[in-house]
Amino acid sequence: MIRYVLPAALRDTLVLLVGVGVLTTLIGTTTAWIVTAYDFPGRRFLEWGLLLPLAVPTYIIAYAYLDIMHPVGSVQGVLRYLLGYSSPREFRLPDIRSMGGCILLLGLVLYPYVYLTTRSMFLTQAASLVEVSRTLGSRRRDVFWRVALPLARPAIAVGVSLALMETLNDIGASEFLGVKTLTVSVYTTWISRSDMPGAAQISLAMLFLVVGLVLIERHARRNQRYTAAAQRPRAMGTFRLTGYRAAGAFAVCIVPVALGFVVPAVYLGVEAYKRYRFAGLSERLLGEVVNTVTVATAATAIVLLCGLVVAYAARTYPGRATATAARISTLGYAIPGTVLALGLLMPIGALDRMLATGAERIFGVSIGLLLLGSGTAIVLAYSARFMAIATGGIEAGFSRISPSLDHAARMLGQTSSGVFRKVHLPLSKPALVSAGLLAFVDCMKELPATLLLRPLNFETLATHLYGEAARGTYEEASIAALLIVVIGILPVAVLSRVGRGDRPEVVGDRGQAAAGREVSNAGE
Template identity: 40%
Template sequence: MFDNIKKFNRLNWNAWTVFVVAIASLISAPVIFVLSSIFSDTAEIWSHLASTVLPRYLLNSFILMVGVGCGVSVIGVGAAWLITMCRFPGSRLFEWAMLLPLAAPAYILAYTYTELLEFYGPIQTWLREIFGWTSVNDYWFPEIRSIGGAIALLTLTLYPYVYLLTRVAFLEQSTCTLEASRSLGANPWGSFFTIALPLARPAIITGLALALMETLNDFGTVQYFGVDTFTTGIYRTWFGMGERVAAAQLAAVLLLFILWLILLELWSRRQAKYYQTTSQQQHLQQFHLTRMRKLGAFIACLLPVFLGFLLPAGLLLQMTIAESGASFRGRFWDYASHSLTLAAITAVLAVAIALIMAYGVRINRNLGMRVSTRIAAMGYAVPGSVIAVGILIPIGTVDNAIDSFMRSMFGISTGLLFSGTITALVFAYLVRFMAVAFGAVESSLVKIQPSLDDASRSLGYSPTKTLIKVHVPMMWGGLLTGAMLTFVDVMKELPATMVIRPFNFDTLAVRVYNLAADERLTEAAGPALAIVLVGIIPVILLSLRIAKSRQS
């Protein structure tokens, strides 16, 4: 019995385990707080929300999820199949070009397309000049500021999640399996629906879940288009009504939506098993298309790239050049420095914490370690608005308790020490994007052979020295990748920044949102273009990885 206790203490409660569990507890605390707020007693406020706005939040969020889910599935899966299995002009180019919309957040597309498609925009103005129309009563034009417009723009920016994972699944499918289907008389469509699509189902569901999580996280697009969803409702309840607990309960409902998506992805594979009988020993034999089908495949792949990146980026560039004074005057460089500072601090901290957690699991692969790291990395599935609520309320309580104590003991008012500070904002970013850094660091660390650890220990190096002297120099690529991806995500983050940012400490994302809300889209072009240019960095990394995998 005593031997078992000693073994438990040695394997599960050494210094690394305790430290990793402490980090996981700290990072997961905001999510746990939001879930616990469901049991708070706010019956009167909640009944008011339930009878007025909650049904609208539920309905709009559901419509967005269905619309975006259908859109990203059709574009992502279709493009992945065409590029992987069909030969047509530009197919090699589209392998990485399909990822370009990842660089442009949906809220930037919303501002850009509004400038392009509104009544006084160039398209409607041109149509009125051509056909002699004088008012909106003379013709019909789709309203961009609507739930349909939000679905279209979110689809254009989120389909790469499905495309990337589905294409990898198609590439990994056995050549023999597809050739067998052809030998049995299956045409390309038959092979797709009966063989390739069922085998790629886990990847498709995973990409779809990621896209829907980002849909529920969106704030800038739906707020600008006047579509009431949970994210806008949380912001309005917090700042408009001043009801923090009610906002936390709305956040809890939104979090339940996210958990439902995660469970749905797991449930979809509960009994299904997908195996390849042979590995891919040769390149997949691509289908030869007729001339018209080649043209159709080219247009089908070009449209998402053109509408999701090339057109909005070109418009932003044109507006920035035409109105460079308006785009970069005022405090533009202050906002840029704020964004860069926050992104750099978060990237360094995230990679450092991810390295500690990943190495802790490497040297002590017990259940507590594995569960703790997964809990710490679950924040990426949680919307920024939910994390903001889960951070500000507990921090506000701590600030008030410290202030009361200092007043009673020393007659000194400390004010707000943590609320509305850079510290709180960086902590929110860490909770939100820890999974990004952890994934890059862990994937790099597992490539290092365990025999190097044994050799280092035999030379008298401690685990910490082994990490610093042996592993870190071999992991620079993974560490830089994790830092860069985290950096870009922080630059684009809007919901958490809107709620937590210190007073008079706007970032580029907040600046773009404020200018667009004031209908000053020309001035917003410069900051928006800067965010898009920074967002191209991970696209370049993914493109290089795709090219390298194709050559190997």
Template identity: 45%
Template sequence: MADSPFQYSAERGIIGPGASRSTRVRRPRHPIASAVAFAVSAIVLLPIASLVLIAFSGGAEEWGYLFRSILPKASFTTISLLFAVAASTTVLGVATAWLVVAFEFPARRFFSWALVLPLAVPPYLAAYAFAEFFLYTGPVQSLLRAAFGFRSMRDYWFPDIRSTGGAAFVMASVLYPYVYLTARIVFLMQGRNIADVARTLGAAPWKVFWRVLLPVARPAIAAGVALVLMETINDIGASEYLGVQTLTVSVYSTWLNRGSLEGGAQVALVMLFLVLVLLFAEDRARQRQRFHTTRGTHLKVRPQRIPLKGWRKLLALAVATVPVLCGFGIPLYVFGSYALRRLDQIASPDLASSFLSSLLTASTASLLTVMLALFLINAVRLSRSHSMRVAVRLASIGYALPGGIIGLGLLFVLARFDNAVDALLRSSLGISTGLLISGTAAAVVLACTIRFLALAEGAVRSGIEKLPPNLDEAARSLGRSPLGSAASVLLPLLSPAILTALVLVFVDTIKELSATILLRPFGFNTLATFVYENASRGVPEDGAIAALAIIVTALVPVVLLSGALMRDKEAAM
């Protein structure tokens, strides 16, 4: 037996090259952590499962009506919008990224981070601002009529912002930074060597970009576009306000206007299919994305930029200025001018209540989400099992789901849960509990936790990956428990990543609209729903102060990101 390759372990059983499949089954090292991780994954997947159940509980006539009257038009509109947004953000994001990386022109350093500012403006706020800015009574058409002497709309033509093309223009104006950031990183990190080689062989700048840099950056660009399209599918406020009947708008109109929860769920299933297609495309793009550098110090070398002169310099300045003015300047101008005329609303009880509700909801959701993210990541480190990694991966799928899908699925689950508890207590104790979670702020917090768990998990994981892999094990070898080593060693070192995760989830919860509309209790308003309600009544100016509060709050992560860009050696030189 001394020479036998088999060994016995009380933890693993018989192990060795000849052990049977049944004897090599490994017991969970931390069963409680594993159970909680799988429970979190199950809660995240509950909205999807309930959505499927609701959709297929409807009769054949419901499906027939949807396929005849709703899905053809809504699907065509949604796909047209996605194509238009994808094309616009690709051109705008790639062009601006190449411009600030490859060329030298006035204020290049400023625009390298200022081009990210539109990310602080949610699409629904941009839609309200653009509609006011480009309407007949807005400054653009007023200036046009004054300059050319037009007296009415019959004298000239102006594009209608309340259209599919207008919605694509609005969304592209604030979502293009996703593509800009991914393309810029690849142009800086990956394209420098091959671009320099191509230039030494006599290739012109345009040919270098088209034949060398663009093929290299294509996977990263596709990943950025996939994020843009998922944000486009998730939108409800912009599309509804601009009169564009997308699938997301159809979920709400089918359920609320027709009173058909099953029909709304069936439309949401079509949305879910589109989301899965986008997730597959993004995953394939990320798998093909690779970065190679010959040495670590190479990233600090200043890239060779081509100085622009004459009209080319002015053209570059205009190309970099227009996206910032459209995506950030117009909303700031519109809501700022309205806010100056509505300063009396600062003392409004409704606005104060909405601000407090947003603050409490976002604070609770961010704390809960980061705590769950820390637990899941630590559970993976402790168990090191494939099943645990799969469970954490499933728990992170919520960020890819539109808020409307999560909200509609949770609405059904929570209602069933509340009714079951109420029925149980009625039969056993004669007590009626009513609705415990449904129609409360807790439902909104739960939806935001499910949706933004991946955001917190990614931020914390990026921090923990920078630490030595056996750091906590060294503390445990000195007698610390797993919980003690995590609390005394990992948490202090992870405080920057934890703070980043808290800020990101807090800001995204402040901006969240789709799920909040479905799940909020009666009379409960956040800043986002406060602006939405005023815009729905045709008075977006009454929500201007709340809109500015959302933009200022959303500026926090954008400023942090811009600071990182400025610290980048290539961006600063």
């Protein structure tokens, strides 16, 4: 394992992480600054449109582009016709089945993590900081590099960390594109070679890698501190762009949206329509929809219930113990699905055997593998992995409820449970709905844990797509892929509301000069 498997898998994983980290940082930070600091035609669409690639899981964009960019496909065929070539032997584009292709495609669907967090930071930065820097002679480009970007570093770090966690969790895109990462190695070692100890060894290497990424990021900013003004900061205004500058800003932002969402979505729509006209909707597909919705709904209900308990305990009984427990409960999101599935299989299997032995001895019946055979193991894996989404969303909702409401309710004779039912629960319904929706869609899209823990003859939309793409029958999986993308748009609609509020008036050169004079006078 150390000589033949780990070195190559670790090298490919590190190269992929570095490439995806750089690409998501460039795209996410650049687009976030453009739509926050400038005003141009189409900016309002791009504010939420840049989140659309989140609706496309990594394995679906790989599946789509493998067919779109095939050497004998329509894209390369049109290019050869325009250039005067007659066969792929004379002219063909670089193979997308490569490390570079994998980095590009993963970066196109994961950059919204950086865009979302960084844009939120840019929106909350005080306008006075930008105006003072402009008064002191800095150009807008210098404001970005010397003021906005350093202050947004924590948000960028969070977004990149989320993108890298998703990259580590990916199995479909990496395998389809020929990149043998640690995650792919765990799957092939366990399933193809039936070597569970070897898969466990690779999983431990992945855990060390995850811990190393977190420690490196914290060490890099160990001597840096970030504070906010005591008063509520005034959001900075936008600068109006016209002419070729406006067109350039729109082009820079629309390219990742087109490549990361529009192209694969249109391709899936066309292929799904062709498949529907040819064979209609199969009963197997309807069963897979039921399986997907069932396990995702069960896991969402569990994480919402547990998230409520954790968030309410942290609010009602603040302290080191509850804060530590809340942090531990959300660690599952940092663990790749393959590692989580491997870690759960042994204890769940042991519990299954114990239940089966007890039932046979006491009742004289054989219940088989109750947990693994019923899909309960998948629900437990989803719950452990996506607990962070529910807890974080509910905590954010609770943070908007003033403690004075708690005190007033207690003075009126309400118990802790009464305050929760009559105050916290009604006021936090929007946060509960958002957290539940995000958790549901993430459960629906989860592939690695589902592949490894599903019962026999149990397929979800994600596993159906993976199986058809692995066999090369792309047209059979188009409807399932389109359904996943359509449902994946729901959390994008929720996330698009983040940071949308009242914005200050758009200013031009004269407005900037006037603002600068006001700041200068106030300073004197």
